[in-house]
């Protein structure tokens with residue numbers, strides 16, 4: 001009805017510094033109620049064309065500004081987002097289903113920090129210089145921005161991951177066209193409202209909203225966009241590689257994971273259990289770095305399992321806006337069904353579901369009965385070749401299995417197609433080093449999880465990605481390098 005549609009939040013594309021309506025829209029759901037509450041532009045070629053044109057026009061001026069001038073703009077933007085932190089956190093929680101606590105303490109503070117970090121980082125890069133005295137030459141490298149960067153981000157950490165791309169791209173002097181996930185577009189739109197006040201010139205940051213197959217692909221196929229930074233699934237990345245191949249585009253691909261936790265019998269379980277619960281279930285398990293295969297050395301297997309399951313049962317599932325809730329809603333009905341189907345498959349294969357889905361009952365507040373909720377689920381007795389141990393589930397589901405030796409567990413941990421992250425738990429420093437060296441993962445956390453220094457590379461091996469992002473790595477990705485030789 002008209003009355004109903006009037007109440008909806010309607011987003012608009014942000015092109016050349018102006019909000020522009022679109023000819024068609026996509027419904028966006030509130031995952032905690034199952035209701036449509038927002039309409040997102042269903043952009044296509046035409047909108048992407050306008051955005052790329054604006055970005056191209058803004059490039060000469062933005063790219064010729066000094067790093068210090070750009071740094072000031074990024075810092076201002078960080079301040080403005082921080083000033084509205086609570087509004088951003090509320091919006092992210094409502095749009096994505098994540099808990100308000102997580103949005104307040106992780107998503108939005110990190111989005112702020114992404115701008116602050118690159119505002120500082122951009123001032124400190126050095127380029128190389130070598131001498132060849134015998135030839136009378138010096139060689140040096142110079143770095144320049146590439147042009148219009150295409151940025152495509154997923155729904156799990158919406159503003160966090162989008163700003164992880166926008167900040168380094170514009171700090172380096174590029175202009176951008178960003179395409180957030182069609183399921184979580186609200187905070188990107190809110191950020192656009194702050195750009196002018198921060199001093200971001202028109203056309204430097206353009207945001208087109210819409211579907212991956214339509215708006216996303218138009219961006220990937222656009223001849224004037226020489227580089228694409230993408231975070232999302234491995235399947236989509238394969239499609240992006242194919243579509244961008246004719247243009248030989250530069251790609252940074254941050255993809256899925258099937259991350260192991262390896263817990264030796266000398267691990268400090270008082271640290272390991274709470275952290276492994278978080279690494280399995282934080283953000284509903286919808287983080288690419290989440291643990292989904294827990295290998296526990298046989299001597300402590302029963303003790304670990306008993307304590308882990310008892311603690312998992314304490315995680316409170318419910319209204320994400322309730323600050324005492326630990327687990328919010330999953331992103332969509334389809335995704336919830338997919339995650340549930342993995343638990344069913346495991347049961348059919350003879351695995352044991354120790355708590356959660358299908359075992360315990362879930363009581364939801366009256367306003368959340370139609371939301372996409374699921375209990376944290378722990379599965380044991382799973383075979384290594386089971387789909388639950390091989391495929392990315394991306395929900396609050398984790399598998400626990402026993403192992404005997406170091407060599408054995410390294411081989412089993414590595415026997416998946418992914419290679420994003422791993423955690424290792426042991427009080428033996430030598431062992432921790434040995435195992436970390438042998439794991440096929442772009443990130444290894446020992447006796448901790450998710451502690452990041454943004455200066456250092458982030459990214460995955462194998463099907464988890466191509467390239468790395470981070471202080472120096474993002475600088476290298478978002479700039480073109482040239483070697484210049486001078487002979488006297």
Ligand code: NAD
Pocket residue numbers: 152153154155156157161179180181182210211212213215216217220231232233234236237239240254255256257287288392394420460464465
């Ligand atoms: P997705 O691949 O479905 O979508 C990601 C983005 O790509 C969205 O904006 C989407 O609209 C767009 N897209 C889809 N098809 C496209 C196409 N053909 N061309 C261009 N763009 C297209 O991923 P998702 O479901 O939104 O996110 C979950 C996935 O992201 C998981 O696999 C997760 O592991 C991964 N992820 C990885 C990292 C990392 O840093 N490695 C971080 C977060 C999430």
